[in-house]
Amino acid sequence: SQTIHQWPATLVQPVGSPLSLECTVEGTSNPNLYWYRQAAGRGLQLLFYSVGIGQISSEVPQNLSASRPQDRQFILSSKKLLLSDSGFYLCAWSPGLATQYFGPGTRLTVT
């Protein structure tokens, strides 16, 4: 069966520091991968999605970037964090039929 991992689970970072969040999927090949952010008490906002290695589509202009160095690995990065980057970051995968399954998430607090 397929499993999706995210780490770290929680993170507290100062403003201006860099960020790297990792997502990996097991038990499947060539999945579609997605990054979403959920601000406290809010809905989910799509940040990036990828249909293959090196293929990244950005949905919202921001100081975040994404990369897909391997088929089942998706990384979310920032060079300098802002206070507004705080939130619950969720990675999701899809076998290509639209259905998406979420990872456990990373809770990021920027101080």
Next chain:
Amino acid sequence: GENVEQHPSTLSVQEGDSAVIKCTYSDSASNYFPWYKQELGKRPQLIIDIRSNVGEKKDQRIAVTLNKTAKHFSLHITETQPEDSAVYFCAASTYSGGGADGLTFGKGTHLIIQP
């Protein structure tokens, strides 16, 4: 781009009663409509989904209906139980054989089941 509106933002029902949450979407190209349940501090869990080639789908106490003409879809939960208390999100996306765009979510409905 797609815009999804969800109502109500909070819904309180007596245990055993039914709950209905409604969503509308703007993009007529959208053809996939999932519903997620999110408990406090946890990841969203897919509970049911519907594609645009059907009008209704049921899974035990949960059902989803879709009206493509009116661009709205609804979640129906019957015989509600305390464990149904959570935040529910509707979403929409467009998919083709090669893959799918990301999901556009509604803002969520906090469902409270009163004992």
